[in-house]
Structure formats: structure tokens, C-alpha cells
Amino acid sequence: MGIIKVRDLVYEYIRRDEEGNVEGITTAVDDVDLDIEQGDFVAILGHNGSGKSTLAKHLNAILYPVEGTVWVDGKDTKEEKYVWDIRQTAGMVFQNPDNQIIGQIVEEDVGFGPENMGVPTKEIWERVEESLKAVGMYQFRKFSPNKLSGGQKQRVSIAGVIAMHPKCIVLDEPTAMLDPKGRKEVIRAVRALNDVEHITVILITHYMEEVIHADKVYVMDQGKVAIQGTPREVFSEVEKLKELRLDVPQVTLLAYELAKEGFHMPKGVLTNQEFREALDQCMR
Amino acid sequence: MLRDITLGQYYQVDSVIHRLDPRVKLGTTILFIISLFVFDGVGGYAAAALFLALVIRLSNVPFRFMIKGMKSIVFLLSITVVFNLFLTPGEPMFRLWKLTVTQEGVRLAVLLSIRLGFLIIGSSVMTLTTTPNQLTDGLEKMLKPLNKLKVPVHEIAMMMSIALRFIPILMEETDKIMKAQLARCADFESGNLIKKAKSLVPLLVPLFISAFRRANDLAMAMEARCYRGGEHRTKMKPLQYEKRDYIAYLIVLCYLVAGVILGKLLPVLLGTVLA
Numbered sequence: 001m002g003i004i005k006v007r008d009l010v011y012e013y014i015r016r017d018e019e020g021n022v023e024g025i026t027t028a029v030d031d032v033d034l035d036i037e038q039g040d041f042v043a044i045l046g047h048n049g050s051g052k053s054t055l056a057k058h059l060n061a062i063l064y065p066v067e068g069t070v071w072v073d074g075k076d077t078k079e080e081k082y083v084w085d086i087r088q089t090a091g092m093v094f095q096n097p098d099n100q101i102i103g104q105i106v107e108e109d110v111g112f113g114p115e116n117m118g119v120p121t122k123e124i125w126e127r128v129e130e131s132l133k134a135v136g137m138y139q140f141r142k143f144s145p146n147k148l149s150g151g152q153k154q155r156v157s158i159a160g161v162i163a164m165h166p167k168c169i170v171l172d173e174p175t176a177m178l179d180p181k182g183r184k185e186v187i188r189a190v191r192a193l194n195d196v197e198h199i200t201v202i203l204i205t206h207y208m209e210e211v212i213h214a215d216k217v218y219v220m221d222q223g224k225v226a227i228q229g230t231p232r233e234v235f236s237e238v239e240k241l242k243e244l245r246l247d248v249p250q251v252t253l254l255a256y257e258l259a260k261e262g263f264h265m266p267k268g269v270l271t272n273q274e275f276r277e278a279l280d281q282c283m284r
Numbered sequence: 285m286l287r288d289i290t291l292g293q294y295y296q297v298d299s300v301i302h303r304l305d306p307r308v309k310l311g312t313t314i315l316f317i318i319s320l321f322v323f324d325g326v327g328g329y330a331a332a333a334l335f336l337a338l339v340i341r342l343s344n345v346p347f348r349f350m351i352k353g354m355k356s357i358v359f360l361l362s363i364t365v366v367f368n369l370f371l372t373p374g375e376p377m378f379r380l381w382k383l384t385v386t387q388e389g390v391r392l393a394v395l396l397s398i399r400l401g402f403l404i405i406g407s408s409v410m411t412l413t414t415t416p417n418q419l420t421d422g423l424e425k426m427l428k429p430l431n432k433l434k435v436p437v438h439e440i441a442m443m444m445s446i447a448l449r450f451i452p453i454l455m456e457e458t459d460k461i462m463k464a465q466l467a468r469c470a471d472f473e474s475g476n477l478i479k480k481a482k483s484l485v486p487l488l489v490p491l492f493i494s495a496f497r498r499a500n501d502l503a504m505a506m507e508a509r510c511y512r513g514g515e516h517r518t519k520m521k522p523l524q525y526e527k528r529d530y531i532a533y534l535i536v537l538c539y540l541v542a543g544v545i546l547g548k549l550l551p552v553l554l555g556t557v558l559a
Binding site: 060062084087088091092094096098099100101102103104105107108111112113114115116117118119120121124125128145146160161164 | 509
């Protein structure tokens, strides 16, 4: 069994009026199945309100399924005794960097997770050092988080999660509030974790460029998985993605439009390099 | 920029006093304040002045920073001095219009200003040499025994440190909201007090909403990082007494003993010398 397995997951947000009567039910996640293997880089795509963040919060036992089951490393998230194990196995990075940094100094914040787990003092320091180095923030260890840029803050948040030695990291739109430079920094750090440390990464985003390196992509719409497959498979379905109000990377779109005009272009071109090669082939 | 403000009045230099355990500094400050009210006589205050001078000297913080704290209490101090001077019953010294200044009054006024002055300077030394973070840590450790009385010591300390972390963020947010409202012709300046207070509503409401949203996010982030209160928790920077801390305690003890002895002995000694 993989690191994360989700079966028939349903989650409903229930709105209540002041007397506590049910006013309405919104099904945020509707019958989702997910299988993620150890070491994978998985991207979950979707526009606002597609249920992707709700799904993410299930992987860390912050939310519990209304129906269906989520297993993290073989443990059912509904079982209370496993909650802390699960949160340690699947770390989570949130959207707003300001609202998830607890410490007043970078190194103290990274040490927060291990402190909560009861790791001995000496080992906390080792973990803080190695995780700050892994995201390239070691030289900022004595800084106040308030003096860092958004991308740097988000890398500190990631270091704070790695210091807990998780098998898997769930990143819930970590780049949504960042400028393009910060976004690149964060994505580079995340990819390095996956390549070098072999930590399973689940990246939730609505930026298409960030998912082209993923092993598997899930596209969500209205709480359901609409498309799944490798990035190439997913981006071959340009029409369907447009229907879901999602953009495709610009090269992919260009290749698609050219193919429509009768040029011989392969489906699902993802990078500039691939496009150039395909174009060379055409011209010959 | 608003983000650069430092909280409290920590003065960044390296000194023995800066490196002392925050518990030592907290404890000493409390003992010093008590001693100011227990000691009497010139001898006691001489000892206090000497002790204070020694600590200030060791702290490497310029003296004018300590005096800064005094400014805020000048008003309070002058009122108490005036009241003490004129309203203490006792042996009259001289009359000023309808008011009588008594010997006891002068004595009390001088005593009070020395006490208050030393108190403010003494506590400034502590806040100038200790970061808010260290203070919170020190308080948590010192108040730990209160846990047995069901006082949530760890939670209080955690709240304090989170508040410290979020003050600059919320300040910046206030600034942002203020500018946004000004851009929509909000007026925070004109009018009387009541009108001004009312004009703050469009500032405070969004600020509170955003603060609650942040609190909610932060709570989730803390839970996601396995936070479950003070139990099972280890410390990244545990407070541990070192040699210098014990020496500091010893010096404080010497000071207390010296103060008591001097306070009692000096009048006697002076008496014998004069006789």
C-alpha cells in the first residue's frame, strides 16, 4: 500500500443559522479516490472552490471524512490514537506564510515541531540545522521572520515541516501569495526535497507551470477528480481543461493551436525545449 | 518601516548582565523592589544606590536609556511629592501661604522619590537587557510550580510570545487598512473626541476580522505541527543555570545583607562617632 490511500472520500460543510438549525450543506469533496506512492511528486490542480484544499486537510487529520476513509501510512485518520502519528508523517504547509510561523526567530520556528514531538534538545538543533540547509535558509537562522520576503518565509515554513522528519509533505497553495521570484524559490526547494531527500510531495496549486514536473496530476472540479494522469496526459486534454476554467501552460497551448491548424505537433508539449524539438521536426 | 520596530526596549549589546539567565534578572528585580521598601535609613539606600550603579556599569547600556523610563513617571512623582510635603502631619518646618511643610513630610517626600526612582531605573535595567522572548521563557519556568494550582502557565507564556510575534504584523495591517479607508475618503483626523472615536470603527472592524482569521489559520498550523499544549514538550533552548547565575544570586544576597546591616548599623555608628 502506498503512503496515502483515499477511498470514497466525501466531506460536507454544514452551514447553521443562529439556533443551530442546518441551513444548507455544501459538498466540498465528493467521492474521491487517491493513491499516492512513497517518493512521488503529486500535483492537485483546480480553480477556487474545487475542493482541493479541503482534500488536503484530510491528509493531515485536520478534517475527518464524513464518508469514506483516508489512510496515511496505513493508519486510518479517523482513529484518534493515530492523530499525532499522522500529523508527523504528513506535514502540511499552508498558503499564508505570516499565519503559520510561530517563532520570533527563524531557528526557533523551525524547532517548534520537534519541540512538540518531544525530541531531545541536542537532536532539535541537528534537525533545525539540516532542514534549514535543505531549503537554503541556514544563513538566515538568526533573523526575525518579519524581515524575510514571502518566498523566504515560505521556505522557513517548509523547513519547519521537514524538521519533523515527515514521509510526506502536503503543500496547500504555498505560492498563491508570492511574487514570481518567490514562487520559483519555493518550487525549487520543494523539488529538491523530492529529488534529494525522496520525501513524497503533494502540491496543491492553480499555477500550471508548477505541475509539469510532477509524477502524477489530479485535476479537481466541484469536489470530484475530473482528470488524472501524468502531466503529459492531463495537458493533452486542452479542451477539457478549458471547460474546467483552467489555463494550460503557454507552450502547450501554442502547440495545441498549431496542431489544430494542421501542423504535425505531438500532444501535450510541456516545455520550451520539447516545443523547439517538435517545431524542428515540423520544419524538416 | 513598521516591521522594523523592536518591542519592549531591549538594548542590543553584549554584557554579563545580558547573558544572565532571565530568571536571575526577574528574581533580582523583584528582590530589589522589595528591598527598597524594607530598607530604611541612609545606609540602606546607600547600599541600594551602590548596587544599582554596579549593575548599570556592568550592563554596558548608556545611562540615558535608563533615565528615559523616568520621564513617564515625572508627573506621578511630582504629585506624590507635593502631597507628601504638605499633607503629612507632624513638626512644622515652615509655612507657605496656608500650607504647612512638616519635617516628616520632607522626609517622606525624599524617601518616596528615591524609592520610585530606583524602582523605575531598576526595572528598566531588566527590560533593557532582556529580550521579550527571554522574559516569557523565564516567567514560564519560574511560574511552573503554579501548574499544580491549575494555572495554565505554559499556555499563558505561549499566548504572550504569539502576541509579541503578531504585534508588528497587525501594526502593518492597521496601516494598510487605514490607507485603504483614507483612499475612500475616510476621515480619522477632524472632529471632537467622540467623532474621532467613531471614525475608528471602519478601521477596527476589518482589523478584528483579520485578526480572528489569522488566529484561526495559526491554530491550524500549530495543530498540523503536532502542538498539543505543554505536556511532552521539549525545549530547543532550555534555561539552565550556569556559574555566573549562581554568582549573581550570591551578589544579590550580599547586597540584601549589606543593606539590612548598613540600615541598622549606620545610625548607631554615626551616633558613636559624633559622641
